[in-house]
Structure formats: C-alpha cells, structure tokens
Amino acid sequence: MKITISDIAKQAGVSKATVSRVLNHHPEGVGAEKRAQIQAILNETGFQPSGFARGLATGKSHSIGLIIPNITNPFYPLLVRGVEDALNRAGYSLFLCNSDGDLVKEKDYVRVLMEKGVDGVILNSAASDCDCQLDLLEAQGVPYVTLDRIIEGQVLHYGVFLDNREGARLATKYLLSQEGCRLAFLNGPADHSQSKLRVAGLDDVVKEEGLPLSSVRFFQGDDSIQSGQLLIGEALDTWKQGPDGIDLPFNAVFAGNDLMAIGALRALKLYNVKVPEEVQVIGFDDIELAQLVEPALSTVSQPTFEMGSRSAELLLQLINGKKPRTKTVTMKPTLVLRGTTKNLNN
Amino acid sequence: MKITISDIAKQAGVSKATVSRVLNHHPEGVGAEKRAQIQAILNETGFQPSGFARGLATGKSHSIGLIIPNITNPFYPLLVRGVEDALNRAGYSLFLCNSDGDLVKEKDYVRVLMEKGVDGVILNSAASDCDCQLDLLEAQGVPYVTLDRIIEGQVLHYGVFLDNREGARLATKYLLSQEGCRLAFLNGPADHSQSKLRVAGLDDVVKEEGLPLSSVRFFQGDDSIQSGQLLIGEALDTWKQGPDGIDLPFNAVFAGNDLMAIGALRALKLYNVKVPEEVQVIGFDDIELAQLVEPALSTVSQPTFEMGSRSAELLLQLINGKKPRTKTVTMKPTLVLRGTTKNLNN
DNA sequence: CTGTTAGCGCGTTCAG
DNA sequence: CTGAACGCGCTAACAG
Numbered sequence: 001m002k003i004t005i006s007d008i009a010k011q012a013g014v015s016k017a018t019v020s021r022v023l024n025h026h027p028e029g030v031g032a033e034k035r036a037q038i039q040a041i042l043n044e045t046g047f048q049p050s051g052f053a054r055g056l057a058t059g060k061s062h063s064i065g066l067i068i069p070n071i072t073n074p075f076y077p078l079l080v081r082g083v084e085d086a087l088n089r090a091g092y093s094l095f096l097c098n099s100d101g102d103l104v105k106e107k108d109y110v111r112v113l114m115e116k117g118v119d120g121v122i123l124n125s126a127a128s129d130c131d132c133q134l135d136l137l138e139a140q141g142v143p144y145v146t147l148d149r150i151i152e153g154q155v156l157h158y159g160v161f162l163d164n165r166e167g168a169r170l171a172t173k174y175l176l177s178q179e180g181c182r183l184a185f186l187n188g189p190a191d192h193s194q195s196k197l198r199v200a201g202l203d204d205v206v207k208e209e210g211l212p213l214s215s216v217r218f219f220q221g222d223d224s225i226q227s228g229q230l231l232i233g234e235a236l237d238t239w240k241q242g243p244d245g246i247d248l249p250f251n252a253v254f255a256g257n258d259l260m261a262i263g264a265l266r267a268l269k270l271y272n273v274k275v276p277e278e279v280q281v282i283g284f285d286d287i288e289l290a291q292l293v294e295p296a297l298s299t300v301s302q303p304t305f306e307m308g309s310r311s312a313e314l315l316l317q318l319i320n321g322k323k324p325r326t327k328t329v330t331m332k333p334t335l336v337l338r339g340t341t342k343n344l345n346n
Numbered sequence: 347m348k349i350t351i352s353d354i355a356k357q358a359g360v361s362k363a364t365v366s367r368v369l370n371h372h373p374e375g376v377g378a379e380k381r382a383q384i385q386a387i388l389n390e391t392g393f394q395p396s397g398f399a400r401g402l403a404t405g406k407s408h409s410i411g412l413i414i415p416n417i418t419n420p421f422y423p424l425l426v427r428g429v430e431d432a433l434n435r436a437g438y439s440l441f442l443c444n445s446d447g448d449l450v451k452e453k454d455y456v457r458v459l460m461e462k463g464v465d466g467v468i469l470n471s472a473a474s475d476c477d478c479q480l481d482l483l484e485a486q487g488v489p490y491v492t493l494d495r496i497i498e499g500q501v502l503h504y505g506v507f508l509d510n511r512e513g514a515r516l517a518t519k520y521l522l523s524q525e526g527c528r529l530a531f532l533n534g535p536a537d538h539s540q541s542k543l544r545v546a547g548l549d550d551v552v553k554e555e556g557l558p559l560s561s562v563r564f565f566q567g568d569d570s571i572q573s574g575q576l577l578i579g580e581a582l583d584t585w586k587q588g589p590d591g592i593d594l595p596f597n598a599v600f601a602g603n604d605l606m607a608i609g610a611l612r613a614l615k616l617y618n619v620k621v622p623e624e625v626q627v628i629g630f631d632d633i634e635l636a637q638l639v640e641p642a643l644s645t646v647s648q649p650t651f652e653m654g655s656r657s658a659e660l661l662l663q664l665i666n667g668k669k670p671r672t673k674t675v676t677m678k679p680t681l682v683l684r685g686t687t688k689n690l691n692n
Numbered sequence: 693c694t695g696t697t698a699g700c701g702c703g704t705t706c707a708g
Numbered sequence: 709c710t711g712a713a714c715g716c717g718c719t720a721a722c723a724g
Contacts, residue, residue, distance in 0.1 A: 002486065004701055015711045020703060031709060051462045052401035053701030056716045061398070063441070063462065071423045071430075074634075081418050084444055093458060095409070096442040098430055112439060116397045116409065140348065225638075262638065288420075292571075292608065294640045350717055361695045366719060377693060399717030402700045 003047055011045075012038050023049060055117050064315060065095040065113035065121040067106060072098075073223075074287045075257070075304065076124075079147075082308020083122060090316050092119070107133050114140060120315045125149050143318035147311045150193035158318060160311045160329045164194045167300040167333035168201025168254070171282045174335060175252040176209050176216075178344070183216040184249070186231060186264060188223045188256035198256060198284075217250060221260045228255060228263025236271045251279050258283035258290045258299055265293060265340065281340040295339025302333045349393055357391075358384050369395060401463050410661060411441040411459035411467040413452060418444075419569075420633045421603070421650065425493075428654020429468060436662050438465070453479050466490055466661045471497050489664035493657045496539035504664060506657045506675045510540045513646040513679035514547025514600070517628045520681060521598040522555050522562075524690070529562040530595070532577060532610060534569045534602035544602060544630075563596060567606045574601060574609020582617045597625050604629035604636045604645055611639060611686065627686040641685025648679050 005023070009016045014034065022038045041047075055061045066083055068076050084094050095118060097109040106125065110133050113121055120143040125133065134151065137144045146159035175181050185202060188195045206213060219235070221227035235249050255261035261283030265275060273279050275295060283290060286301035310329055317324050337343045351369070355362045360380065368384045387393075401407045412429055414422050430440050441464060443455040452471065456479050459467055466489040471479065480497065483490045492505035521527050531548060534541045552559060565581070567573035581595050601607035607629030611621060619625050621641060629636060632647035656675055663670050683689045 002701095005703095006701080016702075017704075017711060018709090021710095024703080028709085034709090048457065048461050050402070050701050052398050052407070053716090054703075055398035056396070056402055056701080056718090057703040059716080061462075070427070071417070072427050074420070074423075077417045077420075077423055080442070081416070081444060084417075084442065088444075093462060094442050096426070096430065096440050098427060098434075111394065115394050116407075116439060289635065289638065292635065292639060348717095351719095352717080362718075363696080363720085364694060367694090370719085374693085380694085396717050399700090400719075402702090402717080403719040405700080 002050075003045060005047075005049065008038070008041055008045065008047055012041050014038065059117075060119055061117040062091060063093045063095060063116065063118050064312075064319075065097060065109070065116075065118045066124075067097045067099050067109050067113075067121065068124045069101045070098050071096070074259070074289055075285055078288075078304040079124075079308040082305040082310075083312045084308075086309040086312035086316070090312075092312075092316070103133070107136070110136050114142060118142070119319045120144055122147050122311050122315055123151075125151050143315060145311050145315045145318070148194070148307065156327055158314060158324070158327050160307055160314060160331065162194075162302045162307065162331050162333055164197035164333075165201040165204070167284060167302070168198035169204055170333065170335040171254050171284070171300050172202045172205040173208075174337075174341070175254060175280060175282065176205055176211060178252075178342075181215070181252050182247075182250045184219060184232070184235065184253045184264075185216050186219045186221050186228060186253060186255040186260050188221060188260070190220060195256060202254075221256065221263075223257050223259060225259045225263040225266070228260030229267045230263070231260075232264040233267035233270065236267060236273070248273065248278060253279060253281045255281070255283050258285045258287045258297060261297055261299065261340075262289065262293055265297070276340050276342050280342060282335075286336055290336075291338070298338045298341040298343075299336055300333045301336045303331050307331055348396075349391060351393075351395065354384070354387055354391065354393055358387050360384065405463075406465055407463040408437060409439045409441060409462065409464050410658075410665075411443060411455070411462075411464045412470075413443045413445050413455050413459075413467065414470045415447045416444050417442070420605070420635055421631055424634075424650040425470075425654040428651040428656075429658045430654075432655035432658035432662070436658075438658075438662070449479070453482070456482050460486060460488060464488070465665045468493050468657050468661055469497075471495050489661060491657050491661045491664070494540070494653065502673055504660060504670070504673050506653055506660060506677065508540075508648045508653065508677050508679055510543035510679075511547040511550070513630060513648070514544035515550055516679065516681040517600050517630070517646050518548045518551045519554075520683075520687070521600060521626060521628065522551055522557060524598075524688075527561065527598050528593075528596045530565060530578065530581065530599045530610075531562050532565045532567050532574060532599060532601040532606050534567060534606070536566060541602060548600075567602065567609075569603050569605060571605045571609040571612070574606030575613045576609070577606075577613075578610040579613035579616065582613060582619070594619065594624060599625060599627045601627070601629050604631045604633045604643060607643055607645065607686075608635065608639055611643070622686050622688050626688060628681075632682060636682075637684070644684045644687040644689075645682055646679045647682045649677050653677055 005016050005019050009019045019038055022035050064087060071077065087094050095113060099106040099109060121137065122145050124147040146157050148161060150161060175183055187198060219231045221231055253264050255264055261281055264281055268275055268279055275281055283297050283299035286299045290297040290299050314324060351362050351365050355365045365384055368381050410433060417426065433440050441459060445452040445455060467483060468491050470493040492503050494507060521529055533544060565577045567577055599610050601610055607627055610627055614621055614625055621627055629643050629645035632645045636643040636645050660670060
C-alpha cells in the first residue's frame with residue numbers, strides 16, 4: 001500500500017495539516033524544530049504525495065500538453081526539446097501529442113488533455129483557418145499558446161512565431177537580385193499561415209526589384225521530400241522533352257522547407273543539372289539534415305529550439321497569472337549560405 | 347466554474363452513481379431510456395470528467411511515461427511515434443522525458459512520473475549497469491518495460507530489444523567474408539548493452555571465419571557524427587603521414603550507429619578515399635538520414651517504429667494484469683545494402 | 693434497476 | 709504555532 005500524508009503525520013505525532021505545510025514549503029505555520037523533524041521523516045520514507053489528490057485540491061497538475069503534427073518530421077524534435085527543457089526547468093511535465101495535421105485528432109487531444117487537467121497547452125496547429133480547437137480551451141479558461149502557425153480568428157492569441165515573410169524576403173531577395181534570375185517557388189500547403197506569409201515576402205521583393213511576375217513560377221508542394229522531387233522533376237521533364245538548346249525553365253529554386261529543397265536537389269541531380277552553377281537552391285528551416293546533404297543546403301535558418309523554449313516560458317507566465325507585455329513574440333530568421341548557392345558577395 | 351457529475355445528475359433527476367455508470371459504459375445498472383437521456387445531456391453539455399477525481403478514486407491515470415535519452419537524436423522520433431500511436435489507440439496519453447543519458451535525471455523523472463500517477467513507464471535507460479531507477483517503480487508496483495537497452499540486475503525485466511548480436515553478425519559477416527578484408531569496428535559507448543552485444547556478434551564471425559583477431563581494429567566512439575569523423579579521420583591521418591605506397595589501415599568500416607558511419611563517410615571523403623571501392627561502410631539503425639546521404643548508407647536496419655509500438659503494447663498488457671507469455675520480445679535486424687558497399691552477390 | 697454512502701489523499705480554512 | 713474538519717469530483721460497495 002502506498003504511504004500517505006496521514007501516515008507521516010502519525011509517525012511524527014502531528015496533524016496532516018502540519019505535514020502539508022512543510023511539504024509545500026510554506027514559510028509560516030510550523031516551528032523550526034518540528035519542521036526539521038518532519039522533513040527528516042519525509043526524506044527517510046521517500047514519501048511521494050499523490051498528484052491526483054493534490055490536483056483535485058489545488059486544481060493544478062504541473063503538466064502541460066504539446067500538440068504537434070508529427071514528431072517524425074525532422075523539424076519537430078528540436079522544437080519539442082526546447083519546450084521540454086524549459087518546462088522541466090520549471091518543474092512541469094510534458095504530454096506529447098501527434099495530430100498528423102488532422103483537425104479532428106487535434107480536437108480530441110485537446111479534450112483529453114483537459115481531462116487530464118493540464119495547466120496549459122502549446123498548440124502547433126494543423127490549419128490556420130479554424131479555431132474550434134481553441135474554443136474548448138477558451139471555454140474552460142485553460143491557458144494556451146500557439147506555436148509557429150497563426151490561427152486566424154476573432155481574437156489574436158498568445159503565441160510565438162517566426163517572421164516567415166522576412167524569411168522569404170531574405171531568400172528571394174538574394175536570388176532575384178541576381179541578373180537574369182528565373183525563380184521556381186516551391187511553397188508548402190496553401191492553407192498554412194506560413195505559406196501565405198512567404199508569398200507575401202516574395203511579392204515584396206518582386207515589387208522592390210521591379211520585376212515582372214512572370215519571372216517566378218509557382219509550385220504547390222506538401223512539405224515532403226517526395227513532393228519536392230516530383231514537382232521539380234516534372235518541370236525538368238517537360239523541359240527536357242522540348243526543343244533542344246532551350247534554357248532551363250528556372251535557374252533558382254526557393255522551397256518552403258528544407259525537405260522539399262532536398263527533394264528538388266535530388267530531381268536536379270537526376271537530370272544532371274549542376275547545383276549551384278546552373279540552378280541555385282535555398283530551403284527553409286535549417287534542419288540538421290541541411291548540413292548533411294551534398295552539397296550542403298543553403299537555407300533560411302530559424303531558431304527552432306528557442307522557439308520551443310520561448311513558447312513554454314510564455315505559457316508558464318500565463319499559467320502564473322502574469323500578463324506578458326506582448327501577446328506574441330516574433331523570432332527573426334537568418335539566411336545561411338552553404339553549398340547550393342553561388343555566394344557571390346562573400 | 348467547471349461542470350461536474352452532480353450537475354449532470356441534478357439536471358437529469360438521477361443520482362451521481364447512475365451518471366457515473368453511463369459515463370463509464372457500465373453495461374448493467376441503468377435502464378435503456380434513462381441511459382439514452384443521460385447520454386444526451388452528457389453530449390449537450392460537453393461534460394468532461396475530472397481526471398484528478400477519477401484517478402483518486404480508481405488509482406489509474408490512463409497515462410504512461412516514456413523516458414529516452416534525447417528526442418533530438420534522429421533515432422528516437424520514430425520510436426516515440428510508435429509508442430504514441432499504440433498508446434493513443436488504447437486511449438492512453440504519453441509523458442515524454444529526455445534524460446540525456448543522465449542517471450540522476452532519469453531517476454528524477456521516474457519519481458515525477460510516479461507522482462503524476464502514471465500507470466506504467468517505458469524506459470530507454472542510459473546505463474546498463476544500474477537498476478536503481480527501477481527500484482522505485484518496483485517498490486510501488488508500477489509496471490514498466492525496458493526498451494532497446496538491457497539493464498543488468500538480479501531480475502530479468504519485461505522489455506523489447508533488438509538482437510544486436512545478430513545485427514553485428516550480419517554486417518561483419520558480409521564484410522569479413524570478403525577476401526582480404528581489414529575491418530575497422532567503430533563501436534558505441536562501452537557501457538551500453540548494445541555495444542557489448544555487438545562485439546559478441548563480431549567475435550562470432552571472427553571465429554567462424556577462422557580469422558586472426560588482428561584483422562579487426564577497434565575504435566571507441568560516442569554515437570555522434572563528430573566522433574565517427576574524428577576517429578576515422580585520425581586513423582587516416584596517421585596512415586597518410588606514413589611511407590608512401592602503403593595500404594590503407596582498413597578497407598571496411600562497421601559502425602555501431604548510422605551517425606558515426608556518416609561521420610566516417612565524411613572523413614573518408616576528406617581524405618579522398620573512394621567509397622565503396624577502397625573502403626566499404628556499414629552503419630547501424632537505418633535512420634531516415636541513411637537514405638539521404640551520398641552515397642546512400644548501407645546499414646543494419648531495425649524496426650524502430652515497431653519496437654516502440656510493441657513496447658507500448660507489452661506495457662499495456664502488464665497494466666491490464668495480463669502476464670505476457672514471454673518477458674522479452676526480441677526483434678530481428680536486417681542488412682540493407684545500399685551505396686556504401688560493393689554488393690557483390692546481387 | 694437505482695440511490696445512498698463512504699472513501700480516494702491532499703490543501704485549506706477556521707478555531708484554538 | 710498547530711489541529712480538526714471540510715471539500716475537491718468521482719467510483720464502488722452496499723442497500724433498497
């Protein structure tokens with residue numbers, strides 16, 4: 001049988017209340033001697049309070065939920081680690097949920113998490129056009145933070161984001177400012193807020209440079225290696241079948257994530273197109289893999305780990321009733337030039 | 347204020363017990379009409395029972411804890427996903443803990459998890475020579491399963507493992523059976539059970555083939571790309587500084603994991619050694635990355651996802667009081683030949 | 693078939 | 709400074 005607080009109380013010859021007070025480090029209410037004595041017994045017995053009982057009494061669980069699409073996507077491990085580290089530092093535990101970008105699953109997870117009594121949730125939501133998952137949270141007053149993806153709705157939620165527009169700007173500026181650049185823009189799913197922001201960034205640059213919109217060709221991928229390879233492969237294929245001596249359909253690729261960029265790289269290699277001499281490629285995210293492919297992938301780097309830890313810290317603030325000055329924190333991406341770009345100005 | 351079971355009871359004009367019965371789908375004890383009516387109210391109100399109260403009353407949380415070294419290591423995401431999928435299917439939630447291979451952290455996590463009232467834990471422990479983490483679990487009778495690493499101790503625990511010995515056998519047999527093979531064996535941390543089993547597998551093959559032990563050179567890495575690159579790089583360096591015309595110190599590398607193998611590949615490339623012509627390389631694990639490097643890495647593949655889900659299923663059985671026939675399930679590795687081996691017999 | 697009752701283990705008033 | 713008593717929300721015996 002598990003040892004309870006009354007066992008301790010009996011053993012120390014005091015009441016449960018007194019034990020509870022030293023257990024929770026309440027500064028007042030217990031004499032120094034008694035406190036020390038009880039503490040000793042606590043240590044000896046290795047007493048562990050019941051989270052259930054404590055939760056029932058206090059309404060807090062010291063656990064939070066994190067919902068992401070899929071830990072198997074190489075972007076997420078670092079993010080998750082950032083979250084876990086920050087939480088652990090603060091004495092919180094983490095429920096991990098993989099939603100597969102499925103709104104129904106996402107909602108189910110939210111419901112389950114609330115039943116478990118989580119003190120808050122961090123949501124990297126699948127869609128950006130529905131906030132029904134959030135209604136549940138909102139209804140019960142459970143604090144939450146959105147991560148990386150903006151969920152459109154009436155209210156602006158607390159969240160931490162990457163400045164995707166700026167990221168796209170950095171990459172496309174680099175590419176389009178080069179003489180005679182014909183860009184292939186390989187974007188992610190259209191309903192993701194990130195994708196939308198990236199085309200905005202691209203538009204910025206196109207206008208700045210006074211370019212015709214025909215100078216960029218759009219492709220719609222799904223953030224997977226396969227889609228990148230397929231799309232670029234197809235484009236290359238129709239080109240190859242055309243009359244000889246004709247130019248490549250593009251000489252630069254900007255992909256919405258590194259996975260698609262790597263897919264593009266593969267297609268390029270299959271068609272014996274030289275990178276970066278004939279076609280330059282820039283990805284997005286800067287996952288670990290980007291440094292490991294050959295040639296190493298130039299990419300828009302985001303501080304993934306920090307985004308995770310910042311979101312956890314933001315949530316912790318909300319949980320502790322502090323109103324953070326700003327509802328959202330926006331992190332800045334940087335352009336990392338490696339082997340898939342010509343790196344002229346270095 | 348949160349809505350409780352008595353609110354429902356009042357609203358339906360019945361007692362809490364009755365509501366509880368339909369809530370938990372107890373087949374008996376409630377008439378069909380009343381059941382339907384109560385169910386309706388439950389749905390309308392979107393009532394969510396309190397996990398705390400339920401846990402306190404039943405002693406179960408429907409949550410389990412998973413302790414791994416580091417989700418950031420590319421081996422783990424798939425494993426974790428396997429666990430999560432199996433758990434989710436069974437209505438369980440997952441606490442994720444990163445121990446960094448630190449025994450103290452590991453123990454702390456076990457303690458915290460027990461406080462949270464987890465119904466069981468899956469432990470991918472750092473060390474194989476201490477089972478003090480398990481004492482805590484054992485003392486409270488919390489079911490647990492060890493994963494991938496054998497923890498030495500008096501008792502044999504429930505667990506799922508890969509047959510590392512067989513894996514090493516497959517790889518080294520392939521390499522050493524080739525005429526004039528001089529093998530570099532780049533093993534992981536010596537205190538990991540896997541490492542020990544792999545040298546056993548190697549020994550098997552050396553004996554079988556009647557080879558002198560001098561035909562294999564041992565290196566001690568730490569499972570990181572860096573260590574693989576460093577170790578093989580150093581070996582190559584001393585060779586290069588020697589008299590001209592001398593043979594390479596080895597013509598085959600077997601690494602304890604893919605990361606080190608990839609490190610080795612990098613070193614080899616730096617020294618302009620041709621793979622697989624001059625040196626063949628085989629890794630271990632078959633992480634996604636293995637297919638993406640150039641040339642694609644030949645490796646000993648393990649069913650990582652299945653190992654995760656099997657361990658979760660095993661734990662679930664224990665939780666449900668079923669005594670599985672076998673305490674351990676051992677999964678079989680396969681040799682996947684890709685671009686870093688000569689693949690002669692195909 | 694249904695309601696009543698008694699805990700589950702802890703935090704927290706409120707008296708003393 | 710300390711203890712007694714109540715309540716958190718739910719389940720599980722036990723009556724009826």
